[in-house]
Structures are given as C-alpha cells and as structure tokens.
Amino acid sequence: MIALVIFVSFLGFPLTSSVPNPRDDRPIIGVLAQEKKNSPKPNQNSYIAASYVKTLEAAGARVVPVMINRTQEEYTALFNSINGILLPGGSASIYSSGYQRAAKVFYELAIEANRKGDYFPMWGTCLGFEQLVLLTSEKALLTSTNTHGVPLPLNFTDDANDSRLFGGFPADLRGKLASEPLTVNTHKWSLALLTYDTNEELKKFYKVLSTNTDGQVEFVSTMEAYDYPIYGTQWHPEKNAFEWRMDFIPHTRSAVKTTFYIAEFFVNEARKSFHSFESKDEERKALIYNFSPVYADDRSAFEQIYLF
Numbered sequence: 001m002i003a004l005v006i007f008v009s010f011l012g013f014p015l016t017s018s019v020p021n022p023r024d025d026r027p028i029i030g031v032l033a034q035e036k037k038n039s040p041k042p043n044q045n046s047y048i049a050a051s052y053v054k055t056l057e058a059a060g061a062r063v064v065p066v067m068i069n070r071t072q073e074e075y076t077a078l079f080n081s082i083n084g085i086l087l088p089g090g091s092a093s094i095y096s097s098g099y100q101r102a103a104k105v106f107y108e109l110a111i112e113a114n115r116k117g118d119y120f121p122m123w124g125t126c127l128g129f130e131q132l133v134l135l136t137s138e139k140a141l142l143t144s145t146n147t148h149g150v151p152l153p154l155n156f157t158d159d160a161n162d163s164r165l166f167g168g169f170p171a172d173l174r175g176k177l178a179s180e181p182l183t184v185n186t187h188k189w190s191l192a193l194l195t196y197d198t199n200e201e202l203k204k205f206y207k208v209l210s211t212n213t214d215g216q217v218e219f220v221s222t223m224e225a226y227d228y229p230i231y232g233t234q235w236h237p238e239k240n241a242f243e244w245r246m247d248f249i250p251h252t253r254s255a256v257k258t259t260f261y262i263a264e265f266f267v268n269e270a271r272k273s274f275h276s277f278e279s280k281d282e283e284r285k286a287l288i289y290n291f292s293p294v295y296a297d298d299r300s301a302f303e304q305i306y307l308f
Helices: 002-011 050-058 072-079 098-115 127-137 171-179 193-197 200-205 253-270 280-286
Strands: 028-032 046-049 062-066 085-087 122-125 143-152 183-190 206-213 218-225 230-233 304-307
Touching: 028 050, 028 098, 028 253, 046 050, 050 062, 050 253, 050 304, 062 072, 072 098, 085 098, 085 127, 098 122, 098 127, 122 127, 127 183, 127 200, 127 230, 143 218, 171 253, 183 218, 193 200, 193 206, 193 218, 200 206, 230 253
Parallel strands: 028 062, 028 085, 085 122, 122 230
Antiparallel strands: 046 304, 143 183, 206 218, 218 230
C-alpha cells in the first residue's frame, strides 16, 4: 500500500479528486460615473468619488468606471465583461441624466441575466438607493426628510436576521450598528416606510432590512431584493473609512469595520459572476488604473475624485 502511494505521488496524480472553486476570485466591479458641474478641467464633465473605488479594492475587487452617455451596445458589452455594478451617491437626477440612463440599462440587463441564472449583483448607495426605488416602482415615491449630515444607528427589522446581507455579520458588529450612530446619512429624500408598505411593486421586490427616522418620517434605510442579488443602503458605508471632510462622519473602529464588512459582502457577491472581458488587453484598457484620482477642491464633500 505504501509503495502504491509513493508510485502515484511520483506520477503526479492526485490521490483524491479536487473540486473546482465555484467562484471568480478576480472580480471586476463597475462604478457608475455621474455629471459634474463646474469641472476644474475642460472636457472632464463626470466623476467618481475615490472612496467607492478604495472600498471595493480593499475587499479584493478591481474597478472599472462606467462612463455616462454611452450607447446601449457599449453598455451591454461592458455588462458582459464585469461581475457587478455599484450605483454611488451624489447629486445627479434620478429622473433624467446620464447617470439615470446608464443605471436603467444595467438594471434591466441585470434583471434579465439573473432570471436566466446568470448571476450579476447590483448595489445602490444613497442616490443609487433612490435610483433603484424608481427603477423598480417606475414612480416618483420619495419623501423629503431632514437627514442631511446625520449619523444614525440602524433599526433592524426581523427580516434582517435571515437576510443575505446581514445574516453573516458578526453579532457584536450588528449590535453596534443597532446601538451606535455608525451609518452616515447625507440625503434629502427618502423612501418612507408607509410608501413602501402601500406600493405593491416595491413590497414584492424588496425586503426591508432596516429603517430610520428623522423624528417625523420613518424611512427605509437598508433593503435587498427577494429574488435578485440587488441591494441598497440609503446610508454611506464607504465614508466611514475614506472620507474625512465632514465632522459628522464616524471613524470609530466599529464604524470602519462596517465599511469593510459591507464591501466584503458585495465583493463576494461579485465573485459569483463569471462575466469576463474578451481579452486581457481589453480588461487592462477598461480598468480605473488608467486614471489618477485628484485631491478635490474645498467645495467638494470628497477627499479624492476621478474625473472623466
């Protein structure tokens, strides 16, 4: 028996069969750009905040900028090349803008792909959350709230316990999220819980994982789709670790851990997608490494931005 083991090992054959890794450990995630007013450089009228890029890279992903005002064909080709997309916060119109039009294309492609078993995750932060609400409901449903520049604890719903997003969170961190103001809110519009409860499209599509209130309106602050890998936070996970200009942003150990657990979750979702570029050369040309972030001016809420 010993001789047989030595002989097989010598031939280089495995003694047991290996199971292929059912994940792509080189995920590439698109981050959607948006219009920039008063750009400091000519012919560079869109931007991405570098904090979104850093957050995804810290969790083991690479990033491709998704430019605005491209054709359906260009977006479809990019969709088939990347492993997920993040719709960031900002100030673009969710009703009529390059940001809105690109988000709509990727949302529709993601729905179609996931229905066919082609896994493709989407994430919306703040403005991106609001864009997802509009894309799903096809109605203007947001309510004005006093939530600009406010860190808040999350009021978890019972559905958070078995959710994909929070189900794997460490119990101690979930406890901190529920008891300490760790989530940054910089929005003026919200999805009121009452609106969600009375809209059949949203109720059938999204599970509410947490809510918050401005003292007058209770609103949805975290959600995930029931049947699709689509997620949204009205709050900003990326700011805790990478944005320093606003005094209300928490930078405690638990706050920073929140940034990275959220990032790890979404990057792991992207690992379930097996889209890829047609060649390494096309991949290299698309990556955000081809651009350099700049230190933003004093009027910006961001430390660094990419300009396109």
